Amino acid sequence: MQQNHHLIADHLSAGYGEKTILNDVTLHIPHQKISVILGSNGSGKSTLLKTFCRLLSPTEGNIMLDGKSLPTMKSKDIARTIGLLPQSSVAPEGIKVAELVSRGRFPYRKFMSPLTSEDYAAIEEAMAAMEITDLADRSIEELSGGQRQRVFIALALAQQTDILFLDEPTTYLDIAYQIEILDLLKELNHCKHTTIVMVLHDINLSSKYADYIFAMKNGHLIKEGTPEEIITADTIHDIYGINSLVIPDPLSKSPFVIPISSHDAAKGIS
Amino acid sequence: MTTEPSIFIGIQKRRRQYVSTLCLLLLVLCALACLNLTIGEKNYSIYQVLHVLTGTSQEGAYLITRLRLPRTLAAILSGIAFGVAGNIFQTLLRNPLASPDIIGVSTGSTVAAVYCILFLNLSRGIVSVISVFAGILVAFCIYRISYTDRFSANRLILVGIGMQAFFNALINWMILKAAEYDVPTAMRWMTGNLNGIVTDSLPLLFLVVIFSLTCILLLRHGMQSLTLGDEYAIILGVRVRIVRAALILCSVMLIAFATAITGPISSIAFLSGPIATKICGKSQANILSSALVGALLVLGGDFIGQNLLFTRYPVGVITGLLGAPYLIYLLIQNQKGGRI
Numbered sequence: 001m002q003q004n005h006h007l008i009a010d011h012l013s014a015g016y017g018e019k020t021i022l023n024d025v026t027l028h029i030p031h032q033k034i035s036v037i038l039g040s041n042g043s044g045k046s047t048l049l050k051t052f053c054r055l056l057s058p059t060e061g062n063i064m065l066d067g068k069s070l071p072t073m074k075s076k077d078i079a080r081t082i083g084l085l086p087q088s089s090v091a092p093e094g095i096k097v098a099e100l101v102s103r104g105r106f107p108y109r110k111f112m113s114p115l116t117s118e119d120y121a122a123i124e125e126a127m128a129a130m131e132i133t134d135l136a137d138r139s140i141e142e143l144s145g146g147q148r149q150r151v152f153i154a155l156a157l158a159q160q161t162d163i164l165f166l167d168e169p170t171t172y173l174d175i176a177y178q179i180e181i182l183d184l185l186k187e188l189n190h191c192k193h194t195t196i197v198m199v200l201h202d203i204n205l206s207s208k209y210a211d212y213i214f215a216m217k218n219g220h221l222i223k224e225g226t227p228e229e230i231i232t233a234d235t236i237h238d239i240y241g242i243n244s245l246v247i248p249d250p251l252s253k254s255p256f257v258i259p260i261s262s263h264d265a266a267k268g269i270s
Numbered sequence: 271m272t273t274e275p276s277i278f279i280g281i282q283k284r285r286r287q288y289v290s291t292l293c294l295l296l297l298v299l300c301a302l303a304c305l306n307l308t309i310g311e312k313n314y315s316i317y318q319v320l321h322v323l324t325g326t327s328q329e330g331a332y333l334i335t336r337l338r339l340p341r342t343l344a345a346i347l348s349g350i351a352f353g354v355a356g357n358i359f360q361t362l363l364r365n366p367l368a369s370p371d372i373i374g375v376s377t378g379s380t381v382a383a384v385y386c387i388l389f390l391n392l393s394r395g396i397v398s399v400i401s402v403f404a405g406i407l408v409a410f411c412i413y414r415i416s417y418t419d420r421f422s423a424n425r426l427i428l429v430g431i432g433m434q435a436f437f438n439a440l441i442n443w444m445i446l447k448a449a450e451y452d453v454p455t456a457m458r459w460m461t462g463n464l465n466g467i468v469t470d471s472l473p474l475l476f477l478v479v480i481f482s483l484t485c486i487l488l489l490r491h492g493m494q495s496l497t498l499g500d501e502y503a504i505i506l507g508v509r510v511r512i513v514r515a516a517l518i519l520c521s522v523m524l525i526a527f528a529t530a531i532t533g534p535i536s537s538i539a540f541l542s543g544p545i546a547t548k549i550c551g552k553s554q555a556n557i558l559s560s561a562l563v564g565a566l567l568v569l570g571g572d573f574i575g576q577n578l579l580f581t582r583y584p585v586g587v588i589t590g591l592l593g594a595p596y597l598i599y600l601l602i603q604n605q606k607g608g609r610i
Contacts (some may be wrong), residue, residue: 055501055504086502089498094500095553112487
């Protein structure tokens with residue numbers, strides 16, 4: 001099932017109304033890797049993700065999947081290749097978890113026919129991967145924030161796409177849930193070789209989990225590379241305009257950023 | 271089969287429960303239809319009715335085949351039409367207030383119909399067609415007016431309620447201006463009434479109900495994806511605009527054709543979906559269940575209005591009485607949640 005999908009943004013610009021947010025971005029999504037898009041608020045990270053997932057049409061440029069421009073392809077074919085966990089998800093009240101996850105099978109379903117055994121297998125696998133099998137018969141509003149987020153990731157997994165985008169999958173979750181979800185995603189990338197692209201706000205978590213980082217500012221892609229290449233005091237200053245100290249994480253050896261505040265300087269620590 | 275029992279069993283169980291609830295609703299509907307055919311000014315036994323229907327007996331044939339049968343069939347068909355259309359609107363706009371009889375779509379059809387009857391003296395067939403187009407036009411206008419930079423369901427509902435008030439005023443004005451002898455015909459359009467249904471108008475309604483219901487059932491997976499929001503629907507590969515337009519078009523057709531024959535029977539579109547959802551749960555699409563609930567409400571309302579009260583009331587009066595308290599309840603509930 002796993003194919004070598006090439007997903008490329010080619011001189012991509014997009015925005016809302018007259019306002020251009022994404023400006024002439026060209027990038028190639030690294031195959032079977034975990035990529036993280038970093039950038040300050042309003043730098044165009046979410047816009048980039050939305051444009052990749054057809055939620056926003058490019059004003060200029062193209063998104064190419066395996067050499068074909070997205071608008072020329074069938075929506076269901078794209079939906080079998082590219083998935084997205086949006087920033088916020090609203091479930092219809094009262095729906096059971098199993099049925100909600102089964103919605104992810106839409107691109108595979110035929111007119112009128114019930115769920116097939118492949119559908120059930122995919123739903124089961126997705127729910128097992130997110131460790132929510134026990135919650136199958138519960139209603140969505142009974143669940144905690146972390147459980148709900150896992151249900152929605154399971155929905156995206158049931159879609160069985162080779163490329164999965166996630167827009168801030170850890171926002172609103174406490175640190176334990178953040179680590180749990182990122183570990184599950186790492187596992188998914190490792191076992192199923194799913195290409196993962198996500199927007200994260202936490203630089204240190206990005207550095208810990210990413211294979212590759214795209215740094216964005218004001219709608220431009222300003223730098224890309226491995227965490228070691230990107231997470232440097234200079235680049236962090238370029239992206240966020242803050243001074244920082246970068247040291248190797250004692251456990252993973254990945255770069256670890258300590259922001260420097262004006263109070264630190266006053267105490268003479270820097 | 272490599273299926274995990276718990277997930278498979280859970281989904282299957284809820285599916286079976288849904289199907290058995292549908293069967294139960296169908297049984298109740300049949301029983302109610304029998305009541306409507308047998309009881310009235312003159313009572314017949316079920317055997318007599320069967321004999322008349324199979325043509326082996328002539329006793330009471332006029333009453334049964336000319337009056338009660340068309341009336342019962344019209345009640346069932348219009349109930350299905352209103353119930354399904356209401357549920358589609360409520361589901362697509364994700365708000366129980368968004369039923370076509372609250373946001374002006376039904377009233378838009380009614381305005382056109384009343385105008386054609388009172389001032390142009392057109393026949394029923396043409397009136398139905400014109401009211402369909404009026405309904406579609408009104409639905410489109412409400413959509414356009416409420417669409418500024420992006421689609422907002424809440425704005426659409428508010429615009430629709432405004433349109434509704436405007437159309438009601440128009441209808442009142444037309445009835446005041448109309449020739450006196452036309453007013454009884456036009457009054458049908460104020461409440462919804464099953465009196466004087468003629469058999470020839472039913473085949474068209476039947477075809478419209480079958481056609482629209484089939485289209486809606488074919489699109490139900492897409493509709494279920496749309497309940498997660500437009501973003502999810504696009505990600506899942508639903509052609510959102512086409513699916514939504516088709517669903518709205520089918521619903522407006524159902525509403526307009528049913529309205530042209532029975533008048534706007536109040537509250538059916540508004541109540542059927544929520545009742546069906548309450549009975550069957552939110553995990554199902556609830557298209558057939560709201561159809562059956564709609565038919566039950568109209569048939570039951572008509573039975574009560576005709577037989578159980580001191581005077582005969584049109585069905586719309588009875589169902590309207592059901593709708594008002596529910597509307598107030600919804601408004602209070604929604605206010606608690608901070609929504610419109």
